[in-house]
Amino acid sequence: AGVFTYDPGFTSTASCDSTITYIDGEKGELLHRGYPIDQLAEKSHFLEVCYLLLYGELPTAAQLEDFEERVTRHTMLHEQMMYLFRGYRRDAHPMAIMVGVVGALSAFYHDSTDISDPWQREVASIRMIAKMPTIAAMAFKYTLGQPFVYPRNDLDYASNFMRMCFAVPAEDYEVNPILSRAMDRIFTLHADHEQNASTSTVRLASSSGANPFACIAAGIACLWGPAHGGANQACLEMLREIGSVERIPEYIARAKDKDDDFRLMGFGHRVYKNFDPRAKVMKQSADEVLELLGIEDNPTLQVAKALEKAALEDDYFVEKKLFPNVDFYSGIILEAMGFPTSMFTPIFAVSRTIGWISQWKEMISDPQLKIGRPRQLYHGETLRDYVDIENR
Numbered sequence: 001a002g003v004f005t006y007d008p009g010f011t012s013t014a015s016c017d018s019t020i021t022y023i024d025g026e027k028g029e030l031l032h033r034g035y036p037i038d039q040l041a042e043k044s045h046f047l048e049v050c051y052l053l054l055y056g057e058l059p060t061a062a063q064l065e066d067f068e069e070r071v072t073r074h075t076m077l078h079e080q081m082m083y084l085f086r087g088y089r090r091d092a093h094p095m096a097i098m099v100g101v102v103g104a105l106s107a108f109y110h111d112s113t114d115i116s117d118p119w120q121r122e123v124a125s126i127r128m129i130a131k132m133p134t135i136a137a138m139a140f141k142y143t144l145g146q147p148f149v150y151p152r153n154d155l156d157y158a159s160n161f162m163r164m165c166f167a168v169p170a171e172d173y174e175v176n177p178i179l180s181r182a183m184d185r186i187f188t189l190h191a192d193h194e195q196n197a198s199t200s201t202v203r204l205a206s207s208s209g210a211n212p213f214a215c216i217a218a219g220i221a222c223l224w225g226p227a228h229g230g231a232n233q234a235c236l237e238m239l240r241e242i243g244s245v246e247r248i249p250e251y252i253a254r255a256k257d258k259d260d261d262f263r264l265m266g267f268g269h270r271v272y273k274n275f276d277p278r279a280k281v282m283k284q285s286a287d288e289v290l291e292l293l294g295i296e297d298n299p300t301l302q303v304a305k306a307l308e309k310a311a312l313e314d315d316y317f318v319e320k321k322l323f324p325n326v327d328f329y330s331g332i333i334l335e336a337m338g339f340p341t342s343m344f345t346p347i348f349a350v351s352r353t354i355g356w357i358s359q360w361k362e363m364i365s366d367p368q369l370k371i372g373r374p375r376q377l378y379h380g381e382t383l384r385d386y387v388d389i390e391n392r
């Protein structure tokens with residue numbers, strides 16, 4: 001009984017009040033606490049954007065220094081957590097490892113799971129921001145069969161992450177400031193995106209009062225899917241499968257064919273219907289990185305460029321307002337940096353953690369907080385009597 005509004009996919013339902021991120025899909029506008037994403041990507045850096053998202057204002061120099069120091073202090077993992085990594089098969093997907101390891105954090109950090117205590121909420125937030133790069137990098141190293149590289153706290157956030165991923169052995173990694181800057185920009189551009197699927201998952205999980213680490217693990221699980229954070233991996237794999245510029249028309253035809261499930265990965269967006277403002281900055285960053293590394297002729301990249309052009313000129317994509325999204329270009333940069341495709345979504349998870357945590361914090365600070373409990377339209381059997389097994 002009861003009349004409910006039916007809104008599959010939540011295309012017209014606002015699930016919460018928020019003051020964190022604003023998106024105007026028609027204008028292609030993305031603002032964090034009022035600041036446009038292109039200005040943040042250009043002038044700010046990831047940890048400053050973390051501060052902005054978490055506390056609502058840009059920090060003063062002293063506030064930023066204090067914040068960075070607090071984050072840095074928490075980059076290590078409890079040494080016993082190494083056993084968790086070692087329990088996985090070496091061919092595990094790093095996202096599978098991350099869902100498990102992040103979910104297990106609550107078993108190690110008992111002083112930050114009581115969400116009624118503001119101090120514990122603060123420590124949990126800082127811990128999540130600090131430990132995610134370490135967890136992602138260790139998941140990567142584990143799948144490579146290489147020794148873990150511990151965090152080095154004199155490095156900035158992005159350089160430290162790159163070093164933990166690429167140093168072999170620990171001492172020989174030379175930070176490349178241009179690549180670190182590109183990494184930092186990838187983190188910044190993915191930091192938050194209002195009520196997307198994984199953020200909504202984190203909010204729904206935390207509406208029951210679950211601890212923050214468990215809620216973030218739920219967000220990671222949701223992010224993994226190819227329609228969401230898994231799109232960057234799926235996109236690069238698609239580009240490799242296409243393989244040569246000559247085969248692009250075949251794939252465009254498949255994407256347009258209603259009897260074929262195939263979609264062009266890295267194209268389209270639920271909210272942006274003119275362009276994705278993050279993709280604009282990411283494209284520029286991709287050009288810089290490729291030039292720096294001198295690999296503009298890479299065959300996958302040639303396919304990417306030709307596909308972008310072909311789709312943007314095709315009536316189907318124009319009419320449906322489908323254009324490259326942020327994940328189309330981020331995959332290209334990460335490939336050029338030397339990351340395997342299986343690390344693309346973990347890197348997205350590292351970036352989005354601040355969005356999840358900021359939205360979690362906003363939600364549980366709300367005195368009106370209610371458990372999320374959607375209803376349904378029931379189409380099953382009506383009341384009927386149980387039939388004994390011998391009579392079926």
Ligand code: CMC
Nearest residue numbers: 226227228229231255263264265266267268269270320325
């Ligand atoms: N290739 C071909 N056709 C497409 C595509 C695509 N990538 N995306 C949408 N369409 C068509 C779709 O078939 C539908 O056609 P019709 O109206 O004739 O049935 C129409 O466009 C609208 O699509 P939709 O699935 O109703 O739109 P949505 O808002 O539910 O989905 C989306 C948005 C991002 C899931 C979808 O565009 C998609 O699957 N894209 C590929 C995956 C991808 O790149 N995801 C990353 C999104 S950005 C980062 C993130 O959010 O994590």
